[in-house]
Amino acid sequence: MLTRRPVLAAIFCAGLQFLITTLILKAGSAFMPPEAFGKVKLAAFASTVILPLILVQVFGLWRQVGLELDKLKPGGVFFASMLLCVLFLAMGVHPQETRPFAPELLIQFINAFGEELLFRGVIFAILLSLPRWQAIAISGILFGGMHLIHGFMDGDWNHAMWWAAATSLSGMMFAAVRYGTGSLWLTIVLHMVLNLCKIYSNIEAAAGPAALLIAERAAYGIEIALIAYVILSARAGARVRMS
Template identity: 35%
Template sequence: MTLTALVALGIYLAWQAINTGIQVAGTGPDGIDLIDLVQHGLAPSLAAACLFLLAVVLVFRWGREVGLARPPQPGTLRVIWPWLLFLALFAANALAAGLPPAAITLFILANTALVGWSEEVMFRGIWLRGLFRSFGIWPAILGSSLIFGAMHVLNVFLTGDLPAAVAQAIAAFLSGTFLAALRLRTGSLWTGIVLHGFWDAGTFLVAYAAPPEAAPESLGAYGSVLFSLPLFLLGLYFLRHAGRDYGREYV
């Protein structure tokens, strides 16, 4: 099957139904904090969404299409260094505040690894490739990032906190553009999978030790937007020649 925008949409709707449907089914009337989803064992919704995408990639043999068939290429460090700086900041804050008990830390790491794999395959893999084939490189970059951001508004059905969900959506669009740059510049989806997982792990580990009113699931309502803005600008810089470099194809 050829991976086009329409095919990507169908896969996305099924993936979203699996992911959000299972989460909402387990949510009480008062909602939950997102950190509750990742600290009490492997989240069924995340595992099911990962298995669904793994089946899609294997059945249609899209490993190369979505960037899973190649390791990061030489020069990767020149692109990922801004993300690494933020990861170092998260690590320092988490260590200073005190890590959760070992079991909770492991569950957070495991669940955020699932998130990193699932969301990168869906957005920087399937959506980016499908939109590129149908509309070209810049619609693919911005379109996949917009859809990635809009998806986070659905968190309101879990938390009941619309302003926080909107802030998460804006931050996701900004960081999603940088992650698209990683996918294109490094030639591999694995770069974004690993960095995405560690980013989410860092935010949850910091949030775990913070007072609920001070740092909910994303380091404050608009803190994540401020963190993501420089990544967005750097992502645009890294992609400044995208029309020339990826006008017809990308690996």
């Protein structure tokens, strides 16, 4: 199935994670008292790490997911992607009293590890047989689709659809960085650091919501540029090999 129908296999993996996470949260909200819902969310959070690890083992993808330490060699694509972090910290850091840095760092590492292992590890390896632009687009759309879970949980579908679209673009950018570096660890670091920079960005506090909106739009531009560069560089390389 992985080699014969890679798109279906990728959809299966993302859909299975979506289903498990949604069922845990829905069951918890239905059968657990409100004061215990924190533990329910923790169980749902844990599933986003456990399932990818199981899939790697079941499909025998340990050599394909990019966890080798000898690939930790950040190049131009990785450094260009870090411009996003510079952008969100352009006006300094805004501490969050309700989100102390040390616990948040751990949470964001676990979150980035699980999501990257699934989407830029397992699903990336499954889609390698496709043209690069297709693999980037599919993995990004599946990543964005996972965030529709907010619509199922709180009923705010307008926000959920917007969030899915924004994270689809981010997912494509993460996939582009994965292609550009060959390392899953580097995409994990990028994902984690970028989330932290957005959480602790001082832009809105210093200059207001309009400035934050401008920064977000600039970030979309950087993401699109990186995606286009990685896709076009692959096509240029293919033309050179054919000539």
